[in-house]
Amino acid sequence: MGxxxxxxxxxxxxxxxxxxxxxxxxxxxxxxxxYLRLTxxxxxxxxxxxxxxxxxxxxxxxxxxxxxxxxxxxxFIIDYLKRKYGDxxxxxxxxxQRAIGYAMKRMIEENLYWVIVAERxxxxxxxxxxxxxxxxxxEEFVKAVVDNMLGELRGHGMxxxxxxxxxxxxxxxxxxxxxxxxxxxxxxxSEPTSYDATAYSFVAHTIQPDYDSxxxxxxxxxxxxxxxxxxxxxRLYNA
Numbered sequence: 617m618g619x620x621x622x623x624x625x626x627x628x629x630x631x632x633x634x635x636x637x638x639x640x641x642x643x644x645x646x647x648x649x650x651y652l653r654l655t656x657x658x659x660x661x662x663x664x665x666x667x668x669x670x671x672x673x674x675x676x677x678x679x680x681x682x683x684x685x686x687x688x689x690x691x692f693i694i695d696y697l698k699r700k701y702g703d704x705x706x707x708x709x710x711x712x713q714r715a716i717g718y719a720m721k722r723m724i725e726e727n728l729y730w731v732i733v734a735e736r737x738x739x740x741x742x743x744x745x746x747x748x749x750x751x752x753x754x755e756e757f758v759k760a761v762v763d764n765m766l767g768e769l770r771g772h773g774m775x776x777x778x779x780x781x782x783x784x785x786x787x788x789x790x791x792x793x794x795x796x797x798x799x800x801x802x803x804x805x806s807e808p809t810s811y812d813a814t815a816y817s818f819v820a821h822t823i824q825p826d827y828d829s830x831x832x833x834x835x836x837x838x839x840x841x842x843x844x845x846x847x848x849x850x851r852l853y854n855a
Contacts (some may be wrong), residue, residue, distance in 0.1 A: 723792065731774065743765070
């Protein structure tokens, strides 16, 4: 749970379940969790249940419940929280910084994400072997979930590439992120912003899983990204 602040109701973040030492098996749930911790808004992480999932406004996780409001999609959730509770992380950013942060966020969420999906669902099947929400489910249900993910992967276009090609894409994204972070402690400077919620989540979801991954091996050759992960992990999750 985040650190409470006076005068705020508890926000409920609906996710899946912890895995591999991560707060949630979804990088998008982890992203929102990271943002809530950075802003110190009071919240509780609600684990997966069919009741919670059925109530999801867009049929996907994460979503938040804030009083009578239910907001879906990690980016829309953060936009909503900024409007309602203020914007302590990004208020001082100039237009160029915002543009760069937005571009890096899009690269990570719309491209690197699908590299992770390909590794988890197609090339290693780590998702099928490790995801608690699939454990004990009928074979037909598991097959339907896998087929749906592989269909989305192919529909995006990443699933049409070979394993070697997908590794090349992932390396390019991580190199770009590493080059931009450089020696800075956080994505855009000396203090974290909302864009670090995305960057940290996806770096963590690349480093922490215990399955054999080409992209995991590669990110461990980029010491500034492993240092970035350690820095935010210590600040947010190991305090």
